[in-house]
Every structure is written in C-alpha cells, then in structure tokens.
Amino acid sequence: MPGNSYNSNSSNIPPDRVTRLVREKIERDLRKSSRASHPNDVTDNGGREVFEDEQRLRDGDNLGPSIVDEDLEGPASTPNEGCERLDGRTFSRQRLLVVANRLPVSAIRRGEDSWSLEISAGGLVSALLGVKEFEARWIGWAGVNVPDEIGQKALTKALAEKRCIPVFLDEDIVHQYYNGYCNNILWPLFHYLGLPQEDRLATTRSFQSQFAAYIKANQMFADVVNKHYKDGDVVWCHDYHLMFLPKCLKEYNSDMKVGWFLHTPFPSSEIHRTLPSRSDLLRAVLAADLVGFHTYDYARHFVSACTRILGFEGTPEGVEDQGRLTRVAAFPIGIDSERFIRALEIHPVQVHIKELQETFAGRKVMLGVDRLDMIKGIPQKLLAFEKFLEENSDWRGKVVLLQIAVPTRTDVPEYQRLTSQVHEIVGRINGRFGTLTAVPIHHLDRSLDFPALCALYAVTDVALVTSLRDGMNLVSYEFVACQDLKKGVLILSEFAGAAQSLGAGAILVNPWNITEVANAIARALNMSPEEREKRHWHNFTHVTTHTAQEWAETFVSELNDTVVEAQLRIKQVPPSLREADSIERYLRSNNRLLILGFNATLTEPVDTPGRRGDQIREMELKLHPDLKQPLNALCHDPKTTIVVLSGSDRNVLDKVLDLVLFIFFSGLLISTS
Numbered sequence: 001m002p003g004n005s006y007n008s009n010s011s012n013i014p015p016d017r018v019t020r021l022v023r024e025k026i027e028r029d030l031r032k033s034s035r036a037s038h039p040n041d042v043t044d045n046g047g048r049e050v051f052e053d054e055q056r057l058r059d060g061d062n063l064g065p066s067i068v069d070e071d072l073e074g075p076a077s078t079p080n081e082g083c084e085r086l087d088g089r090t091f092s093r094q095r096l097l098v099v100a101n102r103l104p105v106s107a108i109r110r111g112e113d114s115w116s117l118e119i120s121a122g123g124l125v126s127a128l129l130g131v132k133e134f135e136a137r138w139i140g141w142a143g144v145n146v147p148d149e150i151g152q153k154a155l156t157k158a159l160a161e162k163r164c165i166p167v168f169l170d171e172d173i174v175h176q177y178y179n180g181y182c183n184n185i186l187w188p189l190f191h192y193l194g195l196p197q198e199d200r201l202a203t204t205r206s207f208q209s210q211f212a213a214y215i216k217a218n219q220m221f222a223d224v225v226n227k228h229y230k231d232g233d234v235v236w237c238h239d240y241h242l243m244f245l246p247k248c249l250k251e252y253n254s255d256m257k258v259g260w261f262l263h264t265p266f267p268s269s270e271i272h273r274t275l276p277s278r279s280d281l282l283r284a285v286l287a288a289d290l291v292g293f294h295t296y297d298y299a300r301h302f303v304s305a306c307t308r309i310l311g312f313e314g315t316p317e318g319v320e321d322q323g324r325l326t327r328v329a330a331f332p333i334g335i336d337s338e339r340f341i342r343a344l345e346i347h348p349v350q351v352h353i354k355e356l357q358e359t360f361a362g363r364k365v366m367l368g369v370d371r372l373d374m375i376k377g378i379p380q381k382l383l384a385f386e387k388f389l390e391e392n393s394d395w396r397g398k399v400v401l402l403q404i405a406v407p408t409r410t411d412v413p414e415y416q417r418l419t420s421q422v423h424e425i426v427g428r429i430n431g432r433f434g435t436l437t438a439v440p441i442h443h444l445d446r447s448l449d450f451p452a453l454c455a456l457y458a459v460t461d462v463a464l465v466t467s468l469r470d471g472m473n474l475v476s477y478e479f480v481a482c483q484d485l486k487k488g489v490l491i492l493s494e495f496a497g498a499a500q501s502l503g504a505g506a507i508l509v510n511p512w513n514i515t516e517v518a519n520a521i522a523r524a525l526n527m528s529p530e531e532r533e534k535r536h537w538h539n540f541t542h543v544t545t546h547t548a549q550e551w552a553e554t555f556v557s558e559l560n561d562t563v564v565e566a567q568l569r570i571k572q573v574p575p576s577l578r579e580a581d582s583i584e585r586y587l588r589s590n591n592r593l594l595i596l597g598f599n600a601t602l603t604e605p606v607d608t609p610g611r612r613g614d615q616i617r618e619m620e621l622k623l624h625p626d627l628k629q630p631l632n633a634l635c636h637d638p639k640t641t642i643v644v645l646s647g648s649d650r651n652v653l654d655k656v657l658d659l660v661l662f663i664f665f666s667g668l669l670i671s672t673s
C-alpha cells in the first residue's frame with residue numbers, strides 16, 4: 001500500500017531535507033510579505049493589464065513563456081528560469097505541475113507535422129492565469145487521438161510553446177476511461193444520479209474493464225509527470241478523472257509534494273459506498289499530502305467515507321492512518337472577477353450589449369448558461385419557466401429566456417438522450433406560448449465566445465442556475481461580476497456549491513420543485529430595485545474578494561505547509577520500543593498494565609472494518625484466532641491488568657471478546673463511542 005511505504009520511507013527522512021523544506025517555507029513567506037508591500041515590484045508580468053491578458057488569450061499565449069527544449073527531453077536545470085527579484089533579493093519561483101484530464105488548449109491537426117492550438121479559458125485556466133507566486137506548467141490530454149510518432153512529436157513541440165505537456169491516450173482508453181469510467185460512472189454517482197443499471201454489479205465485464213482502463217490512464221499521466229518532475233516541484237492533480245494519480249506518484253517518489261482537488265461534489269458516504277471500487281479510490285486519493293474540495297460539506301463527506309469504508313481515523317485536520325495524516329480541507333474556487341468587469345468596457349462587448357438591448361427592448365431577459373449535462377437541471381428549468389408562463393399570463397410576451405446549452409460528452413448515449421429531451425420541451429413551450437413574431441425561449445446548442453458571454457451576462461435581468469448538483473458553478477459568479485450596473489437577480493439551486501457563498505444574495509431554490517422555481521421567477525421579476533441592490537451588493541463583494549488567483553495560491557501554499565508540518569510531526573513520533581528491553585522489563589515487573597487497541601489489533605483484519613457507529617459492519621469483526629490463547633494467559637496472570645481501548649460500540653466489544661471475558665477476563669473495556 002502506498003500509504004505504508006510512504007510512511008516507512010518518510011521516517012528515515014534525512015534531517016537536511018526537513019531543514020531544506022523549512023528554509024523554502026521561510027523564503028516563500030518572505031516573498032509573500034515583500035510582494036504585499038511592493039505589489040508592482042515583480043520582474044515577471046505581474047503589472048500587466050487585464051486587456052493584455054485578453055489579447056494573449058486570443059493569441060493563445062496566456063500561459064507564459066515556452067518550455068525549454070531540455071525540459072521536453074526530461075529533467076534538466078534551467079538557470080534563472082522562473083526567478084524574480086524582490087527587495088533586492090533573488091528568489092526562484094517554485095514550479096507548479098498542474099495535472100488535469102484536459103489541457104487548457106484544444107489541438108487541431110493541420111498536416112502530418114503541423115498543429116493549430118486553441119486556448120479554452122475555463123475556470124482553472126483563468127484561476128492560474130493571475131497566479132504570480134508559481135511557475136505553472138500543464139500536463140494533460142489534448143483531446144485528440146494521435147497514433148503516429150511524427151504527429152506526437154510535432155504536437156509535443158507546439159504545446160511546449162504554451163507550457164503544456166501532452167499525455168497521449170489512444171481511442172480505446174479514451175472510450176473506456178473518459179467516456180466510460182469517468183463520465184458514465186463517477187460523474188453521475190458524484191452528482192447523486194446513481195450508478196448506471198448495467199454497472200451495478202461489481203462483476204460485470206464492462207465495469208471491470210473500464211476501471212482497469214481508468215487505472216491504466218492514471219498511470220500514463222503519472223509516467224509523464226514523473227518524467228518532467230524536478231526536486232522541489234509541487235504537483236497539483238485535478239478532479240475525478242485522476243483519483244489514482246496521487247497513489248501512482250507517491251509510488252514513484254514518496255517525497256513528491258502532491259495535492260489533489262475535486263471540482264465536483266463528493267457525495268455522502270452512503271452514495272460512495274455503492275461504488276464497487278470505493279476502497280481503492282479512497283486509498284489512492286489518500287496518498288496525496290493535501291486533498292481539497294469546494295465546500296466544507298464535500299470535505300466532511302470524504303472524511304466520513306474514509307472512516308466508514310476504510311476504518312481510518314477522521315480528525316479535524318483530515319484522515320489519519322497509522323500515524324500518517326492526509327490533510328483534507330475546503331478551498332472554494334472563485335473567478336478572475338477583474339477580467340469580467342474590465343471586459344464590459346471593451347468595444348466588442350459594448351457592441352454586443354447594444355445589439356442585445358435593441359433585440360430584446362421592452363422585454364425582461366432571463367438567462368441560463370450550462371453545459372448540456374443532466375446535472376445542470378435544464379429540463380426542470382424549462383418546465384418551471386413553462387409553469388410560470390401558465391400562471392402569470394400578464395408576463396407572456398414580456399419576458400424571454402435565453403438558454404445557452406453547450407454540447408458536452410456527445411459520445412455518451414445519456415447525453416444524446418438529454419439533447420433530444422430538451423429540444424422537445426423547448427419546442428412544446430415555444431409552440432404553446434410563442435407568437436408569429438416572438439418566442440419565449442431562445443435555445444442555443446453551442447458555446448459563445450468571451451465577449452458575447454460577457455454581454456449576455458450584462459443585459460440579463462434574472463439568471464437561472466438550477467443545477468440538480470454542481471461542484472461550484474462558475475456561471476453564477478460570472479453573472480454577478482457583470483451586473484454592477486443592472487443589479488439583476490440570481491436564482492440559484494441550493495444544490496450548487498455556489499449556494500454556500502452566494503446564498504445570502506440569491507434566491508435559493510430546490511430545482512426539483514417546479515412550483516417553487518416558478519414562484520421564484522415571479523418574485524425575481526417583480527423585485528424592488530432596493531432589494532435587488534442589497535442582494536447584488538452582497539454577492540458582488542463576495543465574488544470580487546474571493547478570486548480564482550487567491551484560491552490557487554491558498555491551495556498551493558497550504559500544500560507546501562502541509563508537507564513541512566508532516567515532516568516535523570514524523571520527527572516527533574517516539575521511536576519503537578526495543579523488543580529485548582521490553583521483554584526483560586516485563587518479566588521483572590510485578591504490576592503490569594497493558595493497553596490494547598481493538599480493531600485490527602485484537603480482531604482479524606476485515607477488508608472494510610466499519611468504525612464509529614457502523615455497527616452492522618462492526619459485527620463482522622472477530623477475535624484473531626492466534627490471539628485467543630495468549631490473551632487468555634494474560635487475563636489469567638494476577639500481575640497483569642488488561643485495558644482494551646476502542647472507538648467501537650460496547651456491544652461490539654462484548655460480542656467479540658465474549659468468550660475470553662466470560663471465562664477469564666479480569667480487565668477493563670473502554671468504549672469511546
């Protein structure tokens with residue numbers, strides 16, 4: 001198990017490694033405080049304008065200078081690379097390897113050895129765009145199958161210009177790992193939509209081959225990381241696609257600083273325990289030093305899955321297994337709010353705003369922006385809008401719903417079915433409430449570019465985010481950032497992570513309750529300007545102060561600190577007793593107290609021994625047969641008192657130790673549950 005090998009390796013850590021880690025931490029702290037007092041005194045692009053970022057995004061040059069050739073061949077030292085000067089001192093910036101399923105660029109093949117690259121500026125890209133503390137490079141899949149060596153070499157070279165390093169996955173792996181295990185199993189399960197019927201049995205062939213492909217793909221990502229890793233780098237793994245990656249990386253090198261962040265919800269342990277590979281996935285994630293989630297609830301669910309399914313200890317800091325702590329915490333993502341606010345001033349956005357205002361003059365604009373995914377609750381949203389129109393005839397013709405539904409995972413049959421279902425509902429509502437000149441719903445099955453999206457956000461009166469579950473939902477943040485003039489209303493699902501941060505300013509709804517959402521639409525459209533202003537102010541303050549940059553910096557510096565703290569903690573663990581000394585003293589003494597653990601100390605190892613309240617599985621615990629005789633002998637010995645200390649329920653202790661207790665036991669059972 002990686003956790004074990006990590007533990008045993010780490011206990012032999014040379015003191016100079018601890019000293020080096022602490023020195024690096026002091027340097028980082030110094031760098032932070034220098035930057036706080038001289039925010040512009042940075043020799044990289046720290047003072048750049050947001051418009052420059054926009055230009056660089058368009059030019060596909062937003063990810064910094066290219067990776068040097070040596071880097072492509074493997075580890076090499078690159079003097080002065082990533083250095084910055086602050087207060088007259090030179091610091092080298094720490095390298096950050098961001099590993100995500102998808103690279104922030106999509107690649108289109110133009111010829112045998114030529115590629116064109118398009119930047120896709122999703123949440124993670126903008127989050128890292130503004131981070132100056134680290135020198136980031138990306139490792140991931142470019143979204144295309146490149147079977148030939150010439151194509152792979154050319155793409156690798158082209159991507160290096162964007163600080164990206166590709167992982168080449170063949171079509172079969174993509175089908176089984178990405179479409180199969182990631183998007184057909186983990187994605188619906190983590191969003192409380194359950195497992196697909198045919199995969200409910202752990203023994204089905206498709207489940208097993210998809211899981212095998214998942215592990216294989218994760219290993220392929222790990223191989224690439226390992227090839228490019230240099231001592232001192234921070235490796236940040238992202239999302240449900242890469243839950244095995246921390247384990248693979250630590251097996252290569254237990255000193256690697258590894259963080260893992262989940263962008264989706266982590267469901268209640270009762271949901272997670274339905275997954276056939278539940279234990280393997282949890283153990284693999286726990287190999288990381290730091291595990292992060294968007295909300296405290298997701299973090300809590302993860303910790304309780306680890307305690308209930310693996311029998312590990314949950315502490316306020318995270319999850320502990322035999323003295324090794326994996327830190328678990330909430331790090332809510334934000335957006336680059338400045339980028340949206342400043343975009344509203346640029347000419348193309350203003351042109352779009354004017355066009356939209358003219359087109360929808362005299363009508364209130366409602367907006368939905370979602371990937372066309374079951375979790376986004378698009379059919380439920382449309383049905384609620386239909387109900388609103390049914391019950392509020394005076395609003396007919398005076399309100400329009402613009403629904404942008406970005407196609408996604410189009411190879412997965414369930415997504416294809418969803419598309420047809422949405423089209424059918426839109427057609428029905430438009431048929432019912434449309435006129436010869438206007439329809440109530442404008443539905444687009446495509447994505448918009450950044451200027452068009454900003455303009456839409458800015459002209460909207462009411463945004464409708466009705467996700468059935470959503471890790472965070474950045475659309476709600478982006479809408480708020482673009483509304484400082486209009487102060488429109490946000491209707492937000494209570495099942496989106498964003499509800500935890502924007503709940504006070506939004507109208508929160510249960511998206512499954514069509515009547516409640518219909519009523520919320522009426523309330524939002526009729527809301528007084530004073531109430532709108534108050535609500536907007538709350539959310540705008542949050543969105544502009546909890547930015548993506550801050551999210552990324554906090555996670556990575558927490559990861560650095562976690563590693564230092566772990567090394568210091570290991571040094572404080574008392575050394576094991578020497579066996580010969582212990583026996584000798586035991587024999588000499590006349591009054592002995594032996595304090596024994598229970599689960600996995602006195603009991604037979606059970607694959608998933610439950611703990612803390614899971615009495616059903618605790619009842620599976622049995623006294624280890626080899627211990628029966630020695631325990632009897634000890635209990636017979638008048639010089640020895642035995643205490644069994646356990647978090648398990650008293651009934652469980654009674655049952656397991658029954659025989660011993662009944663006949664011989666002269667000790668004490670302490671149940672802390």
Ligand SMILES: O=P(O)(O)OC[C@H]1O[C@H](O[C@H]2O[C@H](CO)[C@@H](O)[C@H](O)[C@H]2O)[C@H](O)[C@@H](O)[C@@H]1O
Nearest residue numbers: 102122123263264333408409470471472473474
């Ligand atoms: O690449 P795809 O398979 O099309 O996946 C789409 C996106 O899924 C993930 O989104 C999640 O991350 C957001 C930011 O943390 C969060 O707000 C949202 O609730 C999640 O669904 C993934 O992180 C993205 O990179 C993908 O593009």
Ligand SMILES: O=c1ccn([C@@H]2O[C@H](COP(=O)(O)OP(=O)(O)O)[C@@H](O)[C@H]2O)c(=O)[nH]1
Nearest residue numbers: 122123369371404406446447448473474475
């Ligand atoms: O036409 C579009 C629609 C959406 N988005 C972006 O897609 C992201 C959606 O993120 P969210 O967290 O809301 O949900 P996800 O799709 O990641 O589940 C947001 O940053 C949007 O700006 C976009 O670039 N073009």
